[in-house]
Amino acid sequence: MTLLSVLLLTLVALACVWLVTEPLRARTPDDPDAAQRAQLSAERDRLYADLAALTDEARRPDLERRAALTLRGLDALPPAPQARRGTRTLALGLLGGAALLTAVGAVTFVPRWQLASLNASEAANVQAVLRLPALKAQAQRSGTKEAYLAWGKAAFDSNTFDQAVTAYGNALKLDPRQPEALRRLGILLLTRGEQTGQAISAEEAQQAALLIRTGAQLAPNDPESQLLLGFALARFGEDRDALSALERYRTLDPKGRDADDLITALRARLNTSDPGLRVYAASCASCHGPSGGGGIGPSLRESTLTRAALSAVITQGKGAMPAYPNLKPEELAALLNVLEGWQRETQ
Template sequence: MIFSLVLFALIVVAALVLVLQPLRGGVPADPDAPERGRLTAERERLYAELASLSDESRRPDLERRAALTLRALDALPPAPPPRERSGRTRTLALSGLTVAALVTVAGAVTLVPRWQLASLGAAEAQDVRDTLALPGLRRRAEATGDKGAYLAWGRAAFDSAQYSQAVTAYASALRLDARQPEALRRLGILLLTRPDQAGTQTGDQTPSPEDTRQAFRLIQAAAQLAPREPESQLLLGFALARFGQDADALAALERYRTLDPKGRDADELITAIRARRNEGDLGLKIYAANCASCHGPNGGGGLGPSLRASNLSRGALRSVTVNGKGAMPAYPNLKPDELNALLDLMERWQKEGS
């Protein structure tokens, strides 16, 4: 990237020289010379800083400032040409204009997208990069027939939500090597959730029962091949929940959170499963919906402390629950029967211990 920016700067300078050389003499002095000189110096300083940049986090800001400087230079009226160069031919001028056009095109496809990406979040910018890279990744995979190339294409397509391409890429990779956990689990979940991707639950997009079973087998195989990869347990949990196997789904999703403590992709599903399983116990239902994600499925602790090891009184438990404390949020909107059922549950766990 640094080499490209340096080359870009050299081309800009050469284009300016070529365009200015053939212009006729006999013109007044340049009234914008001071501002032009300041902007040109600023542009060269930014290019030099980009060329020697060691901290990549500063690159978007420097590129944005370089863009603004170039824009300000472009907004100035053309500078009068030097008198001593007034005899050059029209051909040289046309050559300069051609180079300038090429520079504009080069900037549009290299530097300008980076200015635009700088305004996006990290995840959004990566999705844009993945989408832009798809044609090249696909050509490389189809030209080489390489397993790694198909995986790279599938990964970029999956991450940028181009699911039809992801299915094609991962299926091709599995034909070359059937023991690839990433391709197995991602192809399985794509086949299993095909109606969700299409935004419809009816019509030709609905997978047949056999396709559904095959998709589930792919996800299971991936979890067996790579049981310690968080995504294997996450997608297995989603698949099990889809088939109504709540207990096994909850176990897989808890393993996912153990393998990736910062991962939050399973929180909503874990809460929904716990709520379904605890319909007959109001205290457990309230706990599953509001507390289990931090204090663990059975009150044994997780991100938050163990409720079984707590020695707080009922009044203290009520105060912390309603008003919050430290990192714990407040739950002031619980109904009296819900709050009492939750307090009964926590007191019961205190007696049971760990």
């Protein structure tokens, strides 16, 4: 919890103490806003109770919005007059309730206010970390593969890799044919050197690769299967197979961008003999396909544009296609030679 959160909770606690101990300090006239204050307080307490017992997360945003409006309404009321004598018990009871509500707020509202300042990925990681203790306890208590998989997924998504290895390992003991557990455990073992600074042996690397391959065979149409398979193959120098797996990943998940840099690097390594193909691999293949057959962008093999028109589109851009004005003349000429060659092949 950040320093700002601690200060906020301290202020909330002090405000609660001040308000609920008002009846202890002096005798004053009746509160003219008593009815409205009681109604808002009852609504606040009911919403807090609903939040504390919430099982359907889809309802949380609405409940939190209503709770915030209720608190705002309470804050807008003038301070309550001091209570009459004889209300000490009530005041002390309210003080205990305020302490409880402050504790509830510490684990519900404040973390969610903090999440509002994060992007979607960062917020998801924080939420995964917050769920880890409960998921770990549930898995250890129930011992089911479903519970271990849920724990492993939250740990993996939050980069808590030691827990992910434990959770997925236990899940595979219960059922060795689980693609997610196989591929994720494999990639964690394969990249353990980067995580710990300790190199893994060749035998361990082969075992990790086997886990990833098995996971991909069991779920060939899962984008993550092909993504992790591509990364593993690239580490073993199997560039063509790695590129094939990563291209399939992009086909299965057109919005996936996790492999863009590696795909570009693999294409460049595979096309070093032809300068035109090298330029194409670095600048064009991610949209138009590895061989110009189309992908996010149209097929270049079926294009009927002239050399001059192709040159204009490449250097100036058109529609969704970006411009590449910084290509050297020899690079542009080599790329145009490749594109014209593809056009002749389809005529």
